[in-house]
Amino acid sequence: MWPPVWGGDVLLVPLYCAALLVTVCTVRHLLRQRRPRGFPPGPTGLPLIGNILSLNSTEQPHVYMTRLSHSHGEIFSLDLGGISTVVLNGYDAVKECLVRQSDVFADRPSLPLFLKMTKMGGLLNAKYGRCWTEHRKLAVSCFRNFGYGQKSFESKILEESFFFLDAVDTYKGKAFDPKHPITIAVSNISNLILFGERFRYDDNEFLHMIEIFSENIELATSAWVFLYNAFPLIGFLPFGKHQQLFKNADEVYNFLLRLIERFSENRKPHSPRHFIDAYLDEMEKNAADPNSTLSTENLIFSVGELIIAGTETTTNVLRWAILFMALYPNIQGQVQKEIDSVVGPNRIPSLEDRPAMPYTEAVLHEILRFCNIAPLGIFHATSRDTVVRGYSIPAGTTVITNLYSVHFDQKYWTNPEIFYPERFLDSGGQFIKKEAFVPFSLGRRHCLGEQLARMELFLFFTTLLRRFHLHFPHGAVPNLKPKLGMTLQPYPYLICAEKR
Structure with a gap:
């Protein structure tokens, strides 16, 4: 009763x-939402949602976090709707955690979004353990064996750069948006490693997939996604930007499965032609191991992650590079003068030219520093309890590395808010490395495609400026404010590329 x-x-x-x-x-x-004992301090949040709305205000999250570090210190905490999060600001704090305690800060947080998208498998979002170790080792091996480790791979990048230049030349000096040809060109370098083939510039199905990837990069930082991580039950709501993200992911995964099936046809075991073959070889070799993390599902996740990591970042660096060369014609002229002096009229640039082109290297480094393509990287997590600067940080704590704050750290950079390539040159005009230059992050989870990205940037940039003079259409004023997402990309702009 x-x-x-x-x-x-x-x-x-x-x-x-x-x-x-x-x-x-x-x-x-x-x-x-109560901070654990000894946890880093931070701004007071609202009940239930914490500081989520502050991250989606008019101020960009990385800028907001940098500003908070001035009052709360280089290491402070945020409440992302009950998810206690530590934010690392400035080079010293980031190095202290990602390098000196590399194992501790090498995990990924078990956020509902990561669980929904990749089940914490694959490569980039994998937990720090066997799954990550197996997939990272395999990816590094494939990048070396099918990519930059091959003597012929530089010529393949140059061949793609010619396809890119020809695509640019079709506009005959008239204004166009360079996003499409850059995206396909950059993606094709990763495609050679993953699939052993490049895609045509008019392959609309592949371009559509890349556009969906790019859209998800933007959606992943929306308030809806932060709310979903805090309150996973909103996943049952039929509306919200998180639903569009999930819909996009399903479409991409189905397309990737078709690609994997297509490029694994006629495979000869133990004679891999590309990443797909090498992964399937490893799957068969470990078939009897019940603890193996190699699976068709994780193969799909890994391929998707490598495509987006290899395309989104380098594409946006080159888009910013073109924009800044048109914005600063004097800098563009100095780069072209150096290219002409070193390369000459009768050959094309090569990687061997890099040491003789310090100003060009300085310009590329300043673009990477100033534009901060991945300002917050991918969220980290602590693999066990630790202490940093007297603060107690429990295992499983979400950690954000504010790389933007590193590149604007006034302790290491003079007038960081000014675009100034000469900061990477010594008094004799020779290129110098900077310790606090970390666009590819640090520690165990640093970008495995760094060497490949550096090759692409140098060769695409120099071949483009060797052939064309870049300028904006008459009267056009570009928007220099970055478009917010997990990566910072320029808003669409038009450029004129006239043959020199």
Whole structure:
């Protein structure tokens, strides 16, 4: 018999149970928002949602976090809806954690978004353990064996650069948006490693997939996604930007499966032609191991992650590079003068020319520093309890590395808000490395494609400026504010490329 508080009305029972459940969940969530003892300080957040809205205000998250570091210190905390998060700002703090405690800060947080998208498998979002070790080792081996480790790979990049230049030349000096040809050109370098083939510039199906990847990069930083991580039950709502992200992911995964099936046809075991073959070889070799993490599903995740990591970042660096060369014609002229002097009129640039082209190297490095393509990288997590600068950080804590703050750290950079390539040159005009230059991050999770990206940037940039003079259409004023997402890309702009 029900207690008298229900007045015998059994229909009220579900309502009271629901109210009790909501109350329990709310109290539990509020308790999660309490900072652990010894945890880094941080700004006060709102009940339930914490500091989520602050990250989606008019101020960009990386800029907001850098500003907070001035009042809360280089290491502070944020409450992302009950998810206690530590933010690392400035070079010293980032190095202290990612290098000196590399194992501790090499994990990934088990956020609902990561669980939904890749089940914490694959490569980039894999937990720090066997899955990450197996996939990272295989990826590094394939990048070396099918990519930059091959003597002929430089010529393949140059061949793609010619396809790119020919695509640019079709506009005959008239204004065009360079995003499309750059995206396909850059992606094709990764495609050679992953699939053993390049895609045509008019392959609309592949371009559509790349555009979906790019859209998801933007959606991943929306308030809806932060709310989904804090309250996964909103995943049942039929609306919201997180639903578009999930829909896009399903479409991409189906397309990737078709690509994998297509490029694994006629495979000869133990004679891999590309990453797909090498992965399938490893799957077969470990088939009897019940603990192996190699699977068709993780292959799909890995291919997708490598495509987006190899395309989105380098594409946006080159888009910023073109924009800044048109914005600063004097800098463009100095780069072209150096190219002409070193390369001459009768041959094309090569990687061997890099040491003789310090100003060009300085310009590329300043673009990487100033534009901060991946300002917050991918979220890290602590693999075990640790102490940093007297703060106690429990295992499983989400960690954000603010690389933007590193590249604008006034301790290491003079007038960092100014675009100034000469900061990478010594008094004699020779290129110098800078310790606090970390566009590819640091530690165990640093970008495995760094060497490949550097090759692409130098060869695409120099071959483009060797052939064309870049300028904006008459009267055009570009928007220099970056378009926010997990990566910072320029808003669409038009450029004129006239043959020199």
